Amino acid sequence: xxxxxxxxxxxxxxxxxxxxxxxxxxxxxxxxxxxxxxxxxxxxxxxxxxxxxxxxxxxxxxxxxxxxxxxxxxxxxxxxxxxxxxxxxxxxxxxxxxxxxxxxxxxxxxxxxxxxxxxxxxxxxxxxxxxxxxxxxxxxxxxxxxxxxxxxxxxxxxxxxxxxxxxxxxxxxxxxxxxxxxxxxxxxxxxxxxxxxxxxxxxxxxxxxxxxxxxxxxxxxxxxxxxxxxxxxxxxxxxxxxxxxxxxxxxxxxxxxxxxxxxxxxxxxxxxxxxxxxxxxxxxxxxxxxxxxxxxxxxxxxxxxxxxxxxxxxxxxxxxxxxxxxxxxxxxxxxxxxxxxxxxxxxxxxxxxxxxxxxxxxxxxxxxxxxxxxxxxxxxxxxxxxxxxxxxxxxxxxxxxxxxxxxxxxxxxxxxxxxxxxxxxxxxxxxxxxxxxxxxxxxxxxxxxxxxxxxxxxxxxxxxxxxxxxxxxxxxxxxxxxxxxxxxxxxxxxxxxxxxxxxxxxxxxxxxxxxxxxxxx
Amino acid sequence: xxxxxxxxxxxxxxxxxxxxxxxxxxxxxxxxxxxxxxxxxxxxxxxxxxxxxxxxxxxxxxxxxxxxxxxxxxxxxxxxxxxxxxxxxxxxxxxxxxxxxxxxxxxxxxxxxxxxxxxxxxxxxxxxxxxxxxxxxxxxxxxxxxxxxxxxxxxxxxxxxxxxxxxxxxxxx
Ligand SMILES: Nc1nc2c(ncn2[C@@H]2O[C@H](COP(=O)(O)OP(=O)(O)OP(=O)(O)O)[C@@H](O)[C@H]2O)c(=O)[nH]1
Ligand SMILES: [Mg+2]
Numbered sequence: 001x002x003x004x005x006x007x008x009x010x011x012x013x014x015x016x017x018x019x020x021x022x023x024x025x026x027x028x029x030x031x032x033x034x035x036x037x038x039x040x041x042x043x044x045x046x047x048x049x050x051x052x053x054x055x056x057x058x059x060x061x062x063x064x065x066x067x068x069x070x071x072x073x074x075x076x077x078x079x080x081x082x083x084x085x086x087x088x089x090x091x092x093x094x095x096x097x098x099x100x101x102x103x104x105x106x107x108x109x110x111x112x113x114x115x116x117x118x119x120x121x122x123x124x125x126x127x128x129x130x131x132x133x134x135x136x137x138x139x140x141x142x143x144x145x146x147x148x149x150x151x152x153x154x155x156x157x158x159x160x161x162x163x164x165x166x167x168x169x170x171x172x173x174x175x176x177x178x179x180x181x182x183x184x185x186x187x188x189x190x191x192x193x194x195x196x197x198x199x200x201x202x203x204x205x206x207x208x209x210x211x212x213x214x215x216x217x218x219x220x221x222x223x224x225x226x227x228x229x230x231x232x233x234x235x236x237x238x239x240x241x242x243x244x245x246x247x248x249x250x251x252x253x254x255x256x257x258x259x260x261x262x263x264x265x266x267x268x269x270x271x272x273x274x275x276x277x278x279x280x281x282x283x284x285x286x287x288x289x290x291x292x293x294x295x296x297x298x299x300x301x302x303x304x305x306x307x308x309x310x311x312x313x314x315x316x317x318x319x320x321x322x323x324x325x326x327x328x329x330x331x332x333x334x335x336x337x338x339x340x341x342x343x344x345x346x347x348x349x350x351x352x353x354x355x356x357x358x359x360x361x362x363x364x365x366x367x368x369x370x371x372x373x374x375x376x377x378x379x380x381x382x383x384x385x386x387x388x389x390x391x392x393x394x395x396x397x398x399x400x401x402x403x404x405x406x407x408x409x410x411x412x413x414x415x416x417x418x419x420x421x422x423x424x425x426x427x428x429x430x431x432x433x434x435x436x437x438x439x440x441x442x443x444x445x446x447x448x449x450x451x452x453x454x455x456x457x458x459x460x461x462x463x464x465x466x467x468x469x470x471x472x473x474x475x476x477x478x479x480x481x482x483x484x485x486x487x488x489x490x491x492x493x494x495x496x497x498x499x500x501x502x503x504x505x506x507x508x509x510x511x512x513x514x515x516x517x518x519x520x521x
Numbered sequence: 522x523x524x525x526x527x528x529x530x531x532x533x534x535x536x537x538x539x540x541x542x543x544x545x546x547x548x549x550x551x552x553x554x555x556x557x558x559x560x561x562x563x564x565x566x567x568x569x570x571x572x573x574x575x576x577x578x579x580x581x582x583x584x585x586x587x588x589x590x591x592x593x594x595x596x597x598x599x600x601x602x603x604x605x606x607x608x609x610x611x612x613x614x615x616x617x618x619x620x621x622x623x624x625x626x627x628x629x630x631x632x633x634x635x636x637x638x639x640x641x642x643x644x645x646x647x648x649x650x651x652x653x654x655x656x657x658x659x660x661x662x663x664x665x666x667x668x669x670x671x672x673x674x675x676x677x678x679x680x681x682x683x684x685x686x687x688x689x690x691x692x693x694x
Contacts, residue, residue, distance in 0.1 A: 053566055053580055054562065054564045056527065056529055056600070057529045057580075057600020057601065058600055061599075075562075076561065076594070076596075077560060077562065078561060078562055078563075078564070079559070079560060079561050079562060079563040087560065087561060113560050113561060116560055117557075117558060117560040120558050120560060120585070121556075121557070124536045124556075124558050124586070125556070127536075128537060131612065131614070
């Protein structure tokens with residue numbers, strides 16, 4: 001057989017060859033190889049790596065073959081494009097007949113490689129898709145897990161396919177435990193009938209439903225829930241997938257319960273409150289009476305004075321107090337107004353009454369010392385919550401009548417002289433019951449027959465009218481009193497009080513009104 | 522005439538990360554969206570010029586992507602001056618296996634220079650974030666240079682190969 005016949009035959013099997021000399025020069029003894037590689041007539045006697053750049057870097061391996069240090073060297077599945085794609089294995093065998101040359105065998109493997117590529121390609125694409133699916137699944141899972149409500153999905157026969165983390169926590173079952181099972185199996189105590197019925201309706205009608213129910217989870221905890229379910233068609237899961245979101249309304253239910261309880265408790269306590277208000281009103285009434293009882297009804301009878309009093313208390317317990325006490329030949333006068341109302345103020349008032357009476361023997365002679373002592377006792381004996389304004393006074397008889405007094409922040413006494421003159425006596429002074437060691441001043445005035453002396457609390461000067469003006473303290477007050485002047489003390493006092501009431505008009509009384517009057521006989 | 526240098530560079534990495542596409546972009550300035558997996562090896566020669574005066578032939582070995590079931594034939598790695606490990610910036614596992622690839626090619630070819638490319642950077646908002654995120658992988662594996670590339674847009678592709686040529690050139694100086 002000729003060489004070219006052999007070449008043709010082996011070419012049929014996709015095998016081509018060339019000869020490589022020791023200088024790495026390739027001779028295309030088989031012209032078919034040249035054609036196979038698409039080289040045409042060129043390339044003969046070229047440097048090996050010019051024709052097979054794939055062999056660059058393997059020079060020592062090839063040398064070893066040429067010099068028979070090794071039998072052969074192969075490089076498989078080389079891909080080239082010659083008109084169309086070709087794949088070949090490249091083998092270099094040592095030449096048994098020549099010491100310093102080698103045979104290059106090119107074995108075409110295009111068919112096998114293309115088939116292999118098809119398979120490999122399919123496999124790679126599947127893997128990519130699979131990864132994509134896993135990634136999507138991961139994405140969906142991540143997404144579901146960020147939803148703070150329990151979420152599940154089931155197939156059309158009610159078997160769980162998946163759920164989010166919250167659902168696992170909520171039910172007490174892990175995803176794996178749930179998977180493939182029906183709620184009938186998992187939550188035995190639920191009214192399963194309604195559960196199934198809901199699903200059947202949902203699958204039949206499509207869309208979405210929601211309903212309220214109770215669930216007992218794996219840990220035996222009972223929950224009130226609203227289940228929101230919707231359905232979408234899916235051929236993989238028996239035709240449909242049901243997606244459910246659970247809204248836990250246990251808290252709300254509990255609140256509703258609590259609200260119910262609270263409401264009935266409120267009913268009860270409203271009753272209690274009514275009772276308490278009744279008791280308080282009663283207490284106030286008692287205190288009111290007690291305070292009234294503190295107030296002096298009968299004044300000492302003397303040859304020199306006629307004494308009278310008008311008192312218009314508020315419905316609440318007032319804070320006004322006065323006393324006129326005979327002390328030897330003198331008359332001791334005390335009037336005060338405590339800075340508050342109510343039961344507590346009444347208590348303090350009774351204390352003031354007690355203190356004021358207890359020091360009268362020792363200090364009654366000196367109004368200023370009396371007031372200072374009262375201030376001291378009040379501050380040292382109790383922790384006062386109220387301060388008060390007060391006037392301590394003394395009417396003494398020597399040559400004539402002398403009125404000596406000391407003022408602790410109280411509205412000034414008014415002297416209405418018989419001759420028509422009228423004046424405010426003394427100075428303001430500081431209120432009592434705030435500062436320890438408080439010093440007060442003393443004033444005195446001569447009183448003549450027919451003169452009227454008035455004491456009052458701020459209820460009179462502070463009386464408001466609808467024009468939002470008050471009677472006032474100074475000139476306007478004196479004018480006010482002057483207008484009330486009558487022949488007798490009683491008439492004068494009545495006139496002053498009715499003027500106060502007239503002045504007020506529609507406006508309701510805001511403070512106790514106390515007027516204490518003396519007339520020298 | 523003949524070039525001053527000739528270097529064999531192997532493209533390594535998981536399948537479908539864009540090894541073929543990077544070579545194609547670099548050599549032919551082309552890109553195709555369709556995927557045709559590589560079987561065996563396809564060697565492409567590309568002439569480059571370093572520092573405007575040195576010419577070098579790069580023999581780019583585009584080899585079939587590997588995974589844990591089909592490893593690269595060690596023969597392909599032999600005689601290579603450099604390896605570019607390509608990963609898909611959108612596929613975490615292709616980045617996480619970089620170390621394994623490094624280990625494999627170094628076992629065959631200890632002196633090899635390794636570069637890495639996080640390819641398909643056009644698919645993410647901030648490719649630099651990924652580079653930061655995986656910096657330790659690159660650093661721990663003695664990877665000389667790493668960048669985010671896109672065979673699709675061409676971003677950093679030329680740059681990657683040029684850097685590699687310069688690196689190889691400077692190494693032999
Ligand atoms: N968006 C985008 N797609 C790319 C990029 N590079 C490659 N691709 C696409 O990714 C797919 C795979 O690209 P190839 O270059 O074939 O990947 P390969 O690494 O050679 O794959 P094997 O040969 O199978 O190992 C193809 O569909 C490409 O179009 C890129 O930078 N951006
Ligand atoms: Mg490829």
